[in-house]
Amino acid sequence: MAASSSSFSSTILSSPSPLNKSHLSSLSSKLPHNICLPVPRQHRRRVPPVFVVLSMNSKPTILVSEKLGDAGLDLLKTFANVDCSYNLSPEELCTKISLCDALIVRSGTKVSREVFESSGGRLKVVGRAGVGIDNVDLAAATEHGCLVVNAPTANTVAAAEHGIALLTAMARNVAQADASIKAGKWQRNKYVGVSLVGKTLAVMGFGKVGTEVARRAKGLGMHIIAHDPYAPADRAHAIGVDLVSFDEAIATADFITLHMPLTPATSKILNDENFAKMKKGVRIVNVARGGVIDEDALVRALDAGIVAQAALDVFTVEPPPKDSKLVNHENVTVTPHLGASTTEAQEGVAIEIAEAVVGALRGELAATAVNAPMVPSEVLTELKPYIILAEKLGRLAVQLVAGGSGVKTVKVTYTSARAPDDLDTRLLRAMVTKGLIEPISSVFVNLVNADFTAKQRGIRISEERVILDGSPQKPLEAIRVQIANVESRFASAISELGEIKVEGRVKDGIPRLTKVGDFGVDVSLEGNIILCRQVDQPGMIGTVGSILGDENVNVSFMSVSRTVRRKQAIMTLGVDEKPSKEALKKIGDIPAVEEFVFLAL
Numbered sequence: 001m002a003a004s005s006s007s008f009s010s011t012i013l014s015s016p017s018p019l020n021k022s023h024l025s026s027l028s029s030k031l032p033h034n035i036c037l038p039v040p041r042q043h044r045r046r047v048p049p050v051f052v053v054l055s056m057n058s059k060p061t062i063l064v065s066e067k068l069g070d071a072g073l074d075l076l077k078t079f080a081n082v083d084c085s086y087n088l089s090p091e092e093l094c095t096k097i098s099l100c101d102a103l104i105v106r107s108g109t110k111v112s113r114e115v116f117e118s119s120g121g122r123l124k125v126v127g128r129a130g131v132g133i134d135n136v137d138l139a140a141a142t143e144h145g146c147l148v149v150n151a152p153t154a155n156t157v158a159a160a161e162h163g164i165a166l167l168t169a170m171a172r173n174v175a176q177a178d179a180s181i182k183a184g185k186w187q188r189n190k191y192v193g194v195s196l197v198g199k200t201l202a203v204m205g206f207g208k209v210g211t212e213v214a215r216r217a218k219g220l221g222m223h224i225i226a227h228d229p230y231a232p233a234d235r236a237h238a239i240g241v242d243l244v245s246f247d248e249a250i251a252t253a254d255f256i257t258l259h260m261p262l263t264p265a266t267s268k269i270l271n272d273e274n275f276a277k278m279k280k281g282v283r284i285v286n287v288a289r290g291g292v293i294d295e296d297a298l299v300r301a302l303d304a305g306i307v308a309q310a311a312l313d314v315f316t317v318e319p320p321p322k323d324s325k326l327v328n329h330e331n332v333t334v335t336p337h338l339g340a341s342t343t344e345a346q347e348g349v350a351i352e353i354a355e356a357v358v359g360a361l362r363g364e365l366a367a368t369a370v371n372a373p374m375v376p377s378e379v380l381t382e383l384k385p386y387i388i389l390a391e392k393l394g395r396l397a398v399q400l401v402a403g404g405s406g407v408k409t410v411k412v413t414y415t416s417a418r419a420p421d422d423l424d425t426r427l428l429r430a431m432v433t434k435g436l437i438e439p440i441s442s443v444f445v446n447l448v449n450a451d452f453t454a455k456q457r458g459i460r461i462s463e464e465r466v467i468l469d470g471s472p473q474k475p476l477e478a479i480r481v482q483i484a485n486v487e488s489r490f491a492s493a494i495s496e497l498g499e500i501k502v503e504g505r506v507k508d509g510i511p512r513l514t515k516v517g518d519f520g521v522d523v524s525l526e527g528n529i530i531l532c533r534q535v536d537q538p539g540m541i542g543t544v545g546s547i548l549g550d551e552n553v554n555v556s557f558m559s560v561s562r563t564v565r566r567k568q569a570i571m572t573l574g575v576d577e578k579p580s581k582e583a584l585k586k587i588g589d590i591p592a593v594e595e596f597v598f599l600a601l
């Protein structure tokens with residue numbers, strides 16, 4: 001395969017010379033008994049999860065801080081210790097959280113920065129049993145490497161049905177009439193309502209819930225328009241809805257129903273200025289988030305008769321103050337955030353979030369991750385050996401650093417026959433970052449916080465593609481990691497360009513180191529590695545092997561590659577145990593050894 005475009009010349013070095021089988025068997029009789037020659041390691045292959053969260057033997061603890069459906073709780077209990085502690089104060093939550101690996105909340109628990117700080121690094125997953133994640137401090141979660149997942153689909157219909165319930169109840173004064181008759185009155189003239197048929201309903205936010213509300217309202221004979229700057233117009237057209245501008249929506253609607261998330265852009269989007277643009281007598285439904293309405297402005301608009309009625313399920317502060325003018329307004333119908341509260345939705349949400357949290361704790365990538373890239377499972381399966389390769393190369397490269405200006409400028413090069421848009425490298429970059437940072441810090445790095453952690457430590461990681469001609473069946477041919485402006489503990493790891501350079505490939509599903517500096521090598525990236533530059537002369541393997549054998553250090557593989565016959569060679573040894581300082585010194589003292597380094601993978 002030839003590189004078709006590259007800013008790095010990517011000439012593959014002539015094949016290194018790993019020991020071949022006959023060479024090895026003739027050697028084996030001369031080696032100490034505990035030196036194993038290359039053994040198939042497939043059975044020992046481990047795929048590290050992307051969110052390595054649990055030690056092998058621990059049963060995780062999951063704190064459930066709000067009521068969750070039984071089916072979800074049962075699922076959680078098969079995997080973890082489940083602590084259902086409802087109505088915790090913020091202080092109690094902060095105290096408990098240090099004993100928990102995961103936390104499951106609904107909208108009633110504020111997962112603040114303090115919660116992440118109090119967890120001492122143990123909290124690895126926050127599961128939001130529902131859609132809105134505005135009660136979770138996402139920035140803090142990301143900085144602490146904590147994955148946030150939600151359950152975005154199971155309560156959609158429930159929320160849409162509640163929107164329709166509020167719409168119809170409001171139009172026919174159901175709540176007010178109910179209260180009146182229970183107070184002993186019979187006020188048939190007071191509670192004359194308005195009809196929905198033929199009226200224009202503006203759906204603000206045409207996502208999952210908004211779409212379902214629109215479908216149902218069409219069935220009531222309403223004319224539906226929608227405003228959503230990010231929704232595809234063809235999806236709206238397909239169900240007979242026109243997407244219009246914000247101003248057109250609010251100016252032409254008889255009814256407005258809110259279905260957008262609470263974001264800085266939508267906060268108080270219905271305010272004095274926008275109420276003034278509405279048709280006099282407009283009616284408003286909110287099952288999204290209280291914060292999208294300026295509640296004081298809504299009271300003014302109600303008092304001025306601009307807004308005839310409002311029906312609200314959500315409030316800026318929940319529960320709202322007892323003396324809230326808005327809640328107590330006679331033209332306002334309220335429910336206590338019940339949009340998702342149907343038996344069916346809560347069972348669905350509980351299962352959806354339990355599966356997501358358990359999956360994340362097992363280290364799988366969550367399809368509903370909120371603060372990490374979502375990688376489809378088929379892509380993940382294909383990339384798995386390359387994920388390990390990326391991390392191991394990062395680990396190896398950073399351990400080769402001996403000084404200089406520190407690990408600041410790192411370049412990762414992917415050699416692939418795939419088109420750039422057919423290879424998502426975010427996962428690979430995160431794993432290189434993990435490999436680079438974890439050996440030199442106590443920071444836990446994962447896909448969630450990799451970029452943040454690198455940035456925080458002043459490490460600039462650039463990526464480059466070398467596009468190969470040929471069949472793109474494999475996602476990658478090679479990954480190369482280069483660290484600039486550093487000195488190395490193993491001078492041979494410095495390339496001609498003056499950078500530490502390591503390169504690896506996946507062969508038969510096993511990640512292998514294939515280049516160190518400008519030397520070709522070929523060893524499996526497992527356990528610990530000794531890199532040794534030596535004069536190419538007979539007896540070296542036996543001498544080094546004997547030193548390790550005397551120490552009861554098991555050699556799992558070896559490869560020798562040389563540049564010029566009888567001149568210089570790089571010997572690479574895989575060892576299961578870390579040799580003692582004395583043994584390493586003895587290796588260094590062998591006259592033909594020019595330099596060597598021990599690296600833990």
Ligand SMILES: NC(=O)c1ccc[n+]([C@@H]2O[C@H](COP(=O)([O-])OP(=O)(O)OC[C@H]3O[C@@H](n4cnc5c(N)ncnc54)[C@H](O)[C@@H]3O)[C@@H](O)[C@H]2O)c1
Nearest residue numbers: 132159205206207208209228230259260261287288339340
């Ligand atoms: N009351 C409840 O119990 C309840 C239940 C479920 C969902 N919700 C809330 O309903 C809202 C919608 O949920 P969803 O599942 O449909 O979410 P969604 O992400 O599927 O849809 C939200 C839509 O809002 C759009 N949007 C974003 N910014 C906008 C803006 N400035 N103007 C107009 N549209 C904008 C997005 O493009 C998206 O299409 C969320 O706030 C969610 O928290 C409330």
Ligand SMILES: O=C(O)[C@H](O)COP(=O)(O)O
Nearest residue numbers: 106107108130131132340
């Ligand atoms: O965002 C949501 O999913 C809804 O607001 C439901 O919130 P809840 O789980 O607190 O009912």
